[in-house]
Amino acid sequence: MSEQKNISKKKKIIIAVVAAVVAIALLVTILVLCLPNDSKNPTPDNPTHTEHIWDEWETFKQATCTEQGELRRKCTQCDAYETMPEKELGHILDPKTEQIKEPATCIDAGVIQGKCSRCGQTAERPIAALGHSMEWSIDENTHVKKCTRCKQQEGTPEQHIFNGENQCTECGYTKQTSKHYVLSEDGKTLTFGSYPQSEVTDNALISNLNAEIQNKLPSSDDLNSWTDYGYYIQGKVQSYMWYIDVEYKSDKYRGVYFTEYRPENAGYGTGNSNSKQDENGYTTEKVYWFKFEPITWRILTQENGKAFVAADIILDSREFDALGSNNYAASGIRKWLNDAFLKTALANLEDYVVVTNVDNSADSTGVTDNKNICENTDDKVFLLSYAEVLNEDLGFDFDTRKHQSTDYAKIQGVNKSSSGYGYWLLRSPSSDTTFDVRAVHTSGMVSDERRMSETSSGIVPALYMVL
């Protein structure tokens, strides 16, 4: 019995030890499982690996547009594993559904809204702010940088800094030097100065112009603010034709009135049979109005900042000289061109007209032994010479010599053909007589048959001007 008791006592001890060992093993296993996942310590009961040997990362939980996913890797030797979050994917806006919710401005980002092509949710994405688009804002005197979009200004406007070419070294603006003439698009003509040209035919305007002068008419006794033309009848200056200039609504007009017909030759008597005025449609004792319009000049030559120009149309009608001779230097026409015409047509523009040494040589008249020539004259305005109107380099031929007349030249009694082309005077004297001058015929032909005293001669002024 006692031996049996001893045996059973030993058994009890062994069981207790085994139980204790199992309990400890269990505890250790629990401990290992409870260790932090990133533990690199080998488990004490697996001494064969002193460090975890990690397998590849694998997706444990798939990330979505809006929620993080999770990656895991396991130890190949034990049950330990590590986790790593995977960033949420973010929505992918389907371009077909995109709409601007808030537009971007220069300074603020905008918002685009649309549907996510992955999850179908409504989602937004920002549009970057546009940033200012700065450009020069320029006026005559100053420049300043301004945003073309939001108009925000950078600093305050500053004066241009002009270089020798009148260009601003900062903004590139070129100073607009106000031109005294206007060049045509084809560059063949320019307008410079003004002269009464087209007749006013609008009845309302005519009565307004008449009202401007309070319907006052001139007479040989009382000018009544009109100006006497000082025209001839029977070789004597007589008082029968007048003009008056009126500014009306920023335009200028010339009223013309006559009580006797102007004879087509300064030596003739009056009467409609002696005058071209009647033929041209104008009668006595009626006020006619003509508008001051820009004079169109043909550019004959152009060099060194100067242009040689001649009127493109017959502007007036006058005799070369009423009583003297065909000597240009002494002629009435030369005096009139450089006095009345210059002051009327080029008021305030005289400084742009160059004084020219006008060639009055025999060669200029087309007759080398012409005895009727005069010395060269220094003039601002002059008539063209025979040599000039035959010079193709100046653009003259049969066609380009033909000139129409203005309405104003017609009331002055210009001699014109049925096609409207008028005779016009040259400064060159005839070589045959001392009372004929060379002129351009209505056909464009150049002749020397024009009597110096014919008042029906068209006037085509020419001059050199500063460009």
Ligand SMILES: [Zn+2]
């Ligand atoms: Zn491990």
Ligand SMILES: [Zn+2]
């Ligand atoms: Zn989504």
Ligand SMILES: [Zn+2]
């Ligand atoms: Zn801006």
Ligand SMILES: [Zn+2]
């Ligand atoms: Zn500038």
